Amino acid sequence: MAGIYFHIPFCKTRCSYCDFFSSVSEEYIPKIIEAEIKELEFKKEYLNCETIETIYFGGGTPSFISENNIQQLLNSVYKNFKVCDNPEITIEVNPDDISSQKANSFFSFGINRVSMGTQSFNDDILKFLNRRHNSKQALKSIGILKQSGFKNISIDLIYGIPNLNNYEWEKTIDTALQLNIQHISAYHLSFEKGTKIHQQLKTKEIFALQDDDSVNQYNLLCKKLKNNSFEHYEISNFSLPEFNSKHNSSYWEGKKYGGIGPSSHSFNGNSRQWNVSDIEKYIKGVISNKGYFTKENLSLNQKYNEYILTRLRTNKGVSDKEILVNFGENILNHFLTEIKLLTNSNKVILTNNNNYSISEENWFISDGIIAQLCKI
Ligand code: SF4
CATH class of the missing domain: 1.10.10 (Arc Repressor Mutant, subunit A)
Structure with missing residues (x-):
């Protein structure tokens, strides 16, 4: 059994803390879709034609591209691989992209898990992170997803943010718990080189939270989620029983996976591969089937x-x-x-x-x- 990860390297705008590989140049979308479909064919051999049990659309922002493009990528998996019964199919979405039409389309394609980049329910914090949505939009989008039939919804949250006090963090956790969702991923803010917040930290425009405050926020999160029946199954991941992420768990269990798209990683038990983090080089490389990834055989x-x-x-x-x-x-x-x-x-x-x-x-x-x- 193996998993497939599609990296959709596009975002409407860049968030101030993010160093993931993505671009705001939409003109590359059709060529990337074409190249990813082609790369998937090459991955059959790397994955030894294993049956696929999880498919994951991550990014970047998969909900930013058209539903039609998502369907094309999904169809290409079924065309090239045997897919198990009831695969877990996840899509990452941003709250500002979700409409009833989009959510209904995703559900009708067989996508059965949504991971929403919510990050906070505090509007000042969302502005500081340069997110495109506000808390009201996030709540509305969760409602839309539920109405479309999704019964496995995850949200991402961030803590350890400058000026996030414990009281506001607790309010965000409480709001998340009131949503009756099945999964929460929570990450400590990190100041990655090249990001806006890294620059702000260097120029002393902002100050990192004290370590003790970060630990307190993590402990508060663990305690509150545990009290609400969430299992803490990975450092940053919590789920209700039976709702852990099968796709992400397969990384931690050492299962095989094929990463498709620029900057994606793949693993087949014996080697790792890294795709180039450059849209043009990736497209050219896949078309000529050379030079778009680095491979390392593992000792x-x-x-x-x-x-x-x-x-x-x-x-x-x-x-x-x-x-x-x-x-x-x-x-x-x-x-x-x-x-x-x-x-x-x-x-x-x-x-x-x-x-x-x-x-x-x-x-x-x-x-x-x-x-x-x-x-x-
Ligand atoms: S956090 Fe998500 S939406 Fe924001 S820039 Fe990074 S990949 Fe794009």
Whole structure:
């Protein structure tokens, strides 16, 4: 089983914090669709013709392009691959793009999961992030999606934002909980190089939140969502029972996936591929079937590091038995030495399945723990 990810690299305008690869030049849309359909054909061999169980339209802003384009891409998956019964098909949308017509079309294509870039229900914060929507539009769009039949809706939220106090953050969480949605992804704001907020930080126009405030906001989020029956199944992801993202979970479970479009990544168990982050080079490269991606075959140590890096992001954790079977005794010995130190300090705990996972209160500092277990 494998997943397909389509990167739709277009946005109406750029948000002030975002460093994802996307462009505001709409004239490239038809050529990108054509190239992505072609790239999908090439991916059959890379994915060893595996059956597809999840399809994900991400971006950029997939809801910015026409419904017809989305349908063309979706049809191309069915044309080239065997798709399982009831695949999970997700589309990322922005609140300002959602109309009843668009939502009805997506639902009629078989798309059964929507992930909405909501980020906040505070209009001042949304303005600071240079989002195109306000909180009223976000609430309205959730209503439209529900009316169209969607029963698996996720929203993205951002915390750790300059000037976001705990009271306002709690109000955003409470609003999200009143929506009766099934999934919430929440990320700490990061100041990526090249973004507007990175520049504002450098010139002292804005100041980062204190670490303690960030940790408090994360803890508040975890507590409130847990009290409302959400399972914290990955560092940044929470879902009601049975509603975790199958597509994103497949990344963390080390399943194969084919990333289509500029800047997309692919993985087939033995190698990784990165597509070029340039629209023109991508289109030219796909047409001539050369030079549009970089490939790296993974060594045993790299495969082990991938396993640690992805699985320790989740509450399933890692298993010493799997490490022995997949990576051998040498790597297992390294793992056991390091894991002993981490369990002694309660940073890592044993789960009910006898797996090792990072305790929830330490997920916020998981990078250091994961680095300790990786093998250089
Ligand atoms: S956050 Fe989303 S909508 Fe905003 S610029 Fe980035 S990809 Fe585009």
